[in-house]
Amino acid sequence: MKSKSLVSLVLIVLVVLILVPLSFILSRALYSGGEFHLVSAWETLTNANNLQTIANTLVLGFAVVLCSTVIALPLAFFTARTQIARCKWLDIVLMIPFMTPPYIASMGWIFFTQRRGLFQQLFPWTGEFSEGFISFWGIVLIMSFHLFPFILTILKNALLNVGASLEESASVFGASPLYKLRRVTLPLITGNYLIGALLVFVKAVSEFGTPATIGRRIGFNVFVTEIHHSATIAPIDFSKAATLSSLLIFICCMVWFVQNHVTAKTSYKLVGAKGSRPYERRLTPLK
Numbered sequence: 001m002k003s004k005s006l007v008s009l010v011l012i013v014l015v016v017l018i019l020v021p022l023s024f025i026l027s028r029a030l031y032s033g034g035e036f037h038l039v040s041a042w043e044t045l046t047n048a049n050n051l052q053t054i055a056n057t058l059v060l061g062f063a064v065v066l067c068s069t070v071i072a073l074p075l076a077f078f079t080a081r082t083q084i085a086r087c088k089w090l091d092i093v094l095m096i097p098f099m100t101p102p103y104i105a106s107m108g109w110i111f112f113t114q115r116r117g118l119f120q121q122l123f124p125w126t127g128e129f130s131e132g133f134i135s136f137w138g139i140v141l142i143m144s145f146h147l148f149p150f151i152l153t154i155l156k157n158a159l160l161n162v163g164a165s166l167e168e169s170a171s172v173f174g175a176s177p178l179y180k181l182r183r184v185t186l187p188l189i190t191g192n193y194l195i196g197a198l199l200v201f202v203k204a205v206s207e208f209g210t211p212a213t214i215g216r217r218i219g220f221n222v223f224v225t226e227i228h229h230s231a232t233i234a235p236i237d238f239s240k241a242a243t244l245s246s247l248l249i250f251i252c253c254m255v256w257f258v259q260n261h262v263t264a265k266t267s268y269k270l271v272g273a274k275g276s277r278p279y280e281r282r283l284t285p286l287k
Helices: 001-032 040-045 050-080 089-099 102-113 118-122 129-134 136-158 164-172 177-206 210-216 221-232 238-266
Strands: none
Touching: 040 050, 040 102, 040 238, 050 089, 050 136, 050 177, 050 238, 089 136, 102 118, 102 129, 102 136, 102 210, 118 129, 118 221, 136 177, 136 210, 164 177, 177 221, 177 238, 221 238
């Protein structure tokens, strides 16, 4: 009886703290002046500028996920499967980018790479090379440097849970390192990776700091900057801001649904009562 009461209390709190504000946003998107304006909301979404904003947001989100994966995957392998794992201080160092506020990090990169910035002062022979960082791929890199710890932490923990016996058994049957990676390791960490990728995508499409500082310089608008512009700068259009906010929530929910579906199809569970020792590959210096 007590457990049911506790569950009911939790549901009530969630409804008040989450569903009520979201319902208010949706109502502002569909109602204006006490009247139902579904056509107006549709016209807002199909506007050419807003369609470009939607496309920019989706491309940015997936690009950040891809770039974060490229950064996090090898780091997860080295910090979980080699002797580098004994350096526990690396866990703190690799979390520093995530602890840095995105707006501060973006301003730092701007001051570093802009015309007559620190990069050009240190390397004057590079000319205007550093100024190319103020671009779409510069935004992707900055956001990836900030968000890759999500995927890194999840992948590292997943790799630590894959015991050495599995890969050693594959080696006994003559499996090559690439085959072991493709048929043993990757299937066991795919579900974990998708969870990390989902978190990175949601954080990327909802981040304001980097798109606001660098995106405005190159005319690259995304959901959050357009929502902020519509809600704070005259002529204020709360209906447009609410419509874009509702669409952003819908996109995040759809990505979450797809991630859950794919995870259910691709995840594997290790069954066994015995513990297993972690797998460690010895790194050797190149000759």
